[in-house]
Amino acid sequence: MSEIRPWRTIARRQSRQIMVGNVPVGGDAPITVQTMTNTPTEDAAATIDQIRRCEEAGADLIRVSCPTEEATAALPLIVRASNIPIVADIHFHYKRALEAADAGAACLRINPGNIGSDQRVAEVVRAAKANGCAIRIGVNAGSLEKDLLEKYGEPCPEALVESALDHIKLLQDHDFHEYKVAVKASDVFLAVAAYMGLAEAVDCPLHLGITEAGGLIGGTVKSSIGIGNLLWAGIGDTIRVSLSAEPEDEVRVGFEILKALGLRTRGVRVVSCPSCARQGFDVIRTVQALEERLSHIKTPLSLSVLGCVVNGPGEARETDIGITGGGKGKHMVYLSGVTDHHVSDADMLDHIVDLVEKKAAEIEADMSDAGQAAPKEHEVPEAAE
Structure with missing residues (x-):
């Protein structure tokens, strides 16, 4: 009802913009809210039903796990049925990334350094370029590379940032720049410090999250403190609230965080x-x-x-x-x-x-x-x- 006060203004970090399907991420685009399905991806009907509920809650993007060939085989049907872009979650098997790209995924969640040789990275990049896929690099304090743990002794902000930069270089070496990056941790202090360090080192969009945050109440509190702290500082272009709760609840909490900061409204x-x-x-x-x-x-x-x-x-x-x-x-x-x-x-x-x-x-x-x-x-x- 009243005019925006100057002390309510948040100056967002200037990142370059990428496209995830038809959704812009970064730059001056609205901060997107995403979640992840928890149904077996092989069960396309159950996965699509869950996506529908998340769409109704307002999700902009949704991630689905693709750990098996059967999962990526179901992906074309899921992609056609979804009204929002699909992010295919890939961990170690590069062939799943190739299959997901061909199946119509708008983005591949993959860490290039985890999939093997440079040749395999090149194949994934070629598939991403050919299919118009973005890539999300997802560094996690719980799965840091062995050499970084030996170097730093434990997960720390510097280790997470170095891991992210190493993965970024692998993509840049193949002239691929349509990527966003996350440096997640379940420890709020660790995650916030890592994101702040990464924000100074790169110009790509940043995907925010406090991973393994907990249940609906405890996880909401942790995520609000961590994600809210970063957004208030102007850092972050897309968010996922990780809860041991239904995916649509993650979407609603994400919007409430953005609404509380005046960064986005819905309903x-x-x-x-x-x-x-x-x-x-x-x-x-x-x-x-x-x-x-x-x-x-x-x-x-x-x-x-x-x-x-x-x-x-x-x-x-x-x-x-x-x-x-x-x-x-x-x-x-x-x-x-x-x-x-x-x-x-x-x-x-x-x-x-x-x-x-x-x-x-x-x-x-x-x-x-x-x-x-x-x-x-x-x-x-x-x-x-």
């Missing part, structure tokens, strides 16, 4: 209080119900849900729609920051959902009447925070 941004004895309605259950019932909204807008009048009016002034708990089962509704009408306990939930749906339709109609495209999921409207 309803909810501002709500933790609730206390002053609350005029059950804030916790109300917010849970609203988040579920409004999950289909993609148009960026804001909603405040506050249990009492202490902070409610102030928060409501900053959101498109607001509800503040009142006495005797009557609660104040704010529209565009201004008090508008009351609603009863019994009608409140349905009423707020209806208001949000109408506001989203109104925003889209206004943009259409002005001859502009409806707000994209990655755009932060000029008048929004």
Whole structure:
């Protein structure tokens, strides 16, 4: 509702841009959100079904494991069915990379130094070039090369950066430059330091993540601290939140991190209080119900849900729609920051959902009447925070 403040501005690191299928990564492109399927890739139907759920959650890219010939054999069907680019996850067998490239993968997740001879690297590069594939180099503290562990004694930021630079050189030696790089660790301090070091050494897009972060709650906290710290510093062009949870949950958490930093919006941004004895309605259950019932909204807008009048009016002034708990089962509704009408306990939930749906339709109609495209999921409207 209010103008962007200068102290909210994040100056993004200037990286060069690559294309992953039809999705730009790096440069001035929106920070993309990706996840990874956990179904057996050989089961194309189950994998496609999971991809659909991730698409609905807003995923821009999705990675699928290709450890076997049977997995890459299923890839053409999966690629044709997916509405978002597929990243094929390859580890040691270079032939899987060749098969995935021919199958239509938009990107190969592969570490060139792990697949054997220079001839094999050359073959993968040729296949990537021939099929328009990008490559994602994925350095991980848990699988550093033996020589680097001997050199440094343990995983450390310098070791991760050196590993990344070694892999990059193998691609550059074959005149391949459509790559992005990750230097992940499960330790937040290690990962952040490694990314900061790499950001100073290269100009390619960086893929952010805190690997093996944990379950939905613990992993979300770790990822938010690590990824959020880097994004706040302007580092990062694409993110994956690694959780022991459903892939679509990873996507939702990724968007919440970007929304909290004002880097990207998708759907309803909810501002709500933790609730206390002053609350005029059950804030916790109300917010849970609203988040579920409004999950289909993609148009960026804001909603405040506050249990009492202490902070409610102030928060409501900053959101498109607001509800503040009142006495005797009557609660104040704010529209565009201004008090508008009351609603009863019994009608409140349905009423707020209806208001949000109408506001989203109104925003889209206004943009259409002005001859502009409806707000994209990655755009932060000029008048929004």
